[in-house]
Amino acid sequence: MKTRNLLLMSAVILGMSLMLVVTLTLRASTKGLRHGSAMPLARKAESQPPNSGPRVVKIMAKRFAFTPNQITLKKGEPVTLELTSEDVTHGFYMKALKLDEVIVPGKPTEISLTPQTAGKFTTICDHFCGAGHGNMNMTIIVEE
Amino acid sequence: MKDPIDRRGFLKIAGVSIGLGTLYSAAPVLRGNPATEMLRALGEKNGEMQTPFTFVQLSDPHVGFSGPPDPLGTKAFEHAVEVVNALPQRPELVLFTGDLTHDSENKDEHAGRMKLFKEIAGRLKVPKIMYVPGEHDAGLDGGVMFREFYGPTNYSFDHRGVHFIALDNVSRAKPEVGPEQLAWLKKDIARFSRTAPIIVFTHRPLFDLKPEWEWFTSDGDDVMNVLAPYDNVTVLYGHIHRDDEHHTAHAKHYAARSLIFAFPDPEKVADKKPIPFDKAHPFANLGIRQIAEHPGRKPNTSSLAIEDVELSLREFSGVNGIQQLLKHTDL
Secondary structure, three states: OHHHHHHHHHHHHHHHHHHHHHHHHHHHHHHHHHOOOHHHHHHHHHHOOOOOOOEEEEEEEEOOEEEOOEEEEEOOOOEEEEEEEOOOOEEEEEHHHOEEEEEEOOEOEEEEEOOOOOEEEEEEOOOOOOOOHHHOEEEEEEEO | OOOEEEOOOOEEEEEEEOOOOEEEEEEEOOOOHHHHHHHHHHHHHHOOOOOOEEEEEEOOOOEOOOEOOEOOOOHHHHHHHHHHHOOOOOOOEEEEEOOOEOOOOOHHHHHHHHHHHHHHHOOOOOOEEEEEOOHHHHOOOOOHHHHHHHOOOOEEEEEOOEEEEEOOOOOOOOOOOOHHHHHHHHHHHOOOOOOOEEEEEOOOOOOOOEHHHOEOOOOHHHHHHHHOOOOEEEEEEOOOOOOEEEEOOOEEEEEOOOOOOOOOOOOOOOOOOOOOOOOOOOOHHHOEEEEEEEEOOOOOEEEEEEEEEOOOHHHHOHHHOHHHHHHOOOO
16 A cells, blocks of 8 residues: 555656646747747857857947947858837848848847858948938958 | 930939039930830820920938938928029929938927928929838838828829839838839839830939948849849939939939038948038039030930039029028027
């Protein structure tokens, strides 16, 4: 009888543990879905060791400037540019680097980029955003 | 600066600056059968024979702008209207190539600027005034307010045998014309013969003049490909606040000066900053541009001699003198 009680208690504990694992797994999946595709990459950059994936460079747009207003990349090195807007819709355009994106507030935009040409490139906001729009730009330096 | 043009072209368009705008004369060059054929074809197509006339392009008055590059507000625009009205040969048509107003997030304020522009433009004693928007007019609301005040943002019409096409490359917020307008353009010009004289007027350049300064239209090449079968295409635009001429095999592109402030030559400076206002020479960068045509060195060619002349302060003497104008500013 004692053995039977012990077996029953073990089964209950095992069952509860399984339920907990299933619940935690479901919560994690829901969180991933809710945040869309931008979050997994951001988490990956924070949690994984360096050199395991493209470097993530965050750029924030807010009328009428990008922050930072200059970034430095290496020729041939894959990077992910993560673009966000803090106010209105902005553009992100640089023909030579084939960059032509729209940055919508509340929806991070990711660009996978492997620059093939060294140089200094002026990237502009090409989505009209107000009176100072004409001078909203930033510099991308690509080193050899 | 000299630039050879083909004298065999069927439409001669000569531009003469009138101080704060450009006066164009359009006249058929009758040289044998092709021109006769063109005139006949045009007469059949649109009921109008091509006959000489003059028109003016004015651009970028930015009504509502107030700042150090131009503390005089609408004065240059108002003066340009007076200059046009005083021309000995009254133009039949005035084309405004965008940025009629400076944008404002306050809708009532922007509407007030649209109204003021219309009031000043309404002083022009010309039979026909046509408009296209600039990004300051239509970039924030997709052209809704512009259409309320001035009508469609793209359209076409015929005037004395010349086909005018208004193209909108600002209302989509990005510098582009867009697939719908491209499809409309193809349909619009399908009825014309290869030699038909076509004048496109738009706000931004339809080629990569200086993309880093947003002086381009991303699908401008698509527009020019649609127009490529036509021999006689002229594109008039604004946006860059300075003179520019760009000739390709199929078209000639001319930029108009602004009526508010000037930008420098992008080949000579790194930053896109307006040329500073100069009290001693307040309209120096909005000065007179004259174009004269001369026979070229090669047979059947001609040269355009372009001369820049500073606008004289004498024109602003008396009660309208520049010092009186400046008294009402913060400078």
